[in-house]
Amino acid sequence: MNKNGVRKITVKIRYFGKLRELLGVKDETYIVKKGATVADLLLDHVPNRHSNVSKDWKETLFRTLKGEHLQEKNGTPVLKNYLVIVNGKSAQLKDCLKEGDDMAVMPPFGGG
Amino acid sequence: MKKLKIGVKQNLDSLGSLIEELKKSSNEIGAITIFVGIVRGTRENEKVIRLEYEAHEALASQIIEKIINEQKTKHGILDAAVEHRTGSVKIGEDVMYVLVASKHRKEGRLALSEIVDRIKFEVPIWKKEITEKDSYWVENA
Numbered sequence: 001m002n003k004n005g006v007r008k009i010t011v012k013i014r015y016f017g018k019l020r021e022l023l024g025v026k027d028e029t030y031i032v033k034k035g036a037t038v039a040d041l042l043l044d045h046v047p048n049r050h051s052n053v054s055k056d057w058k059e060t061l062f063r064t065l066k067g068e069h070l071q072e073k074n075g076t077p078v079l080k081n082y083l084v085i086v087n088g089k090s091a092q093l094k095d096c097l098k099e100g101d102d103m104a105v106m107p108p109f110g111g112g
Numbered sequence: 113m114k115k116l117k118i119g120v121k122q123n124l125d126s127l128g129s130l131i132e133e134l135k136k137s138s139n140e141i142g143a144i145t146i147f148v149g150i151v152r153g154t155r156e157n158e159k160v161i162r163l164e165y166e167a168h169e170a171l172a173s174q175i176i177e178k179i180i181n182e183q184k185t186k187h188g189i190l191d192a193a194v195e196h197r198t199g200s201v202k203i204g205e206d207v208m209y210v211l212v213a214s215k216h217r218k219e220g221r222l223a224l225s226e227i228v229d230r231i232k233f234e235v236p237i238w239k240k241e242i243t244e245k246d247s248y249w250v251e252n253a
Contacts, residue, residue, distance in 0.1 A: 016166060017166065017238035017249055018238075020166070021249075083236075088170075088174070104168055104171075104236075107238060107251070108252065108253070109233060109234070109238065109252055110232075110237065110238050110239035110251055111208070111238070111252070112208055112231055112237075
């Protein structure tokens with residue numbers, strides 16, 4: 001809990017492939033409000049910290065139509081074929097994060 | 113259950129040592145079927161200089177193990193070994209070994225083909241091609 005009484009959690013994010021290259025870091029830590037979702041990290045916290053590439057980040061990760069982000073009926077943006085893994089398991093944008101979560105954002109695979 | 117031989121790492125073990133390791137896993141083995149992935153020197157009309165691989169190594173190994181276990185159930189293979197390189201790989205160098213041990217060659221060939229295909233689409237490994245003119249992140253589609 002911070003001095004204003006807001007509960008905070010710490011989460012780690014790891015980036016791979018073109019995302020690691022775009023941001024220039026392999027992993028980093030964010031301190032966010034308890035109850036923050038995967039979408040909050042990907043749409044707000046990460047682009048805010050990396051404001052020099054925030055437009056590229058969003059265009060790389062999320063589907064757009066004529067420059068606008070596509071949204072589900074509930075207002076959630078739509079990921080391209082990128083995978084988000086939290087603690088080794090596939091996660092959805094609406095999922096809430098917990099203290100100590102280890103998140104990985106993965107572009108389409110290219111092995112072999 | 114026999115331990116699977118899986119590695120996503122900088123350097124591959126020798127094919128000979130992987131074959132010997134697999135042969136130890138069962139005295140019912142009658143065939144070992146092998147795929148060797150090699151870095152190709154061209155991309156369409158461009159000359160490729162090298163490939164750079166990176167992986168979520170722990171998750172990659174878990175998924176490869178799951179794929180192999182599913183092939184054991186589906187095709188009745190006895191065991192398998194998979195190694196995939198990370199880091200910079202030059203033209204002509206080996207990048208991936210997949211070895212399947214089976215009683216007979218037929219199920220070994222079927223499983224080998226499916227394991228190689230699934231590694232390309234399901235395992236968190238990324239590849240950047242560095243060509244003479246440019247560089248590209250390759251997405252297996």
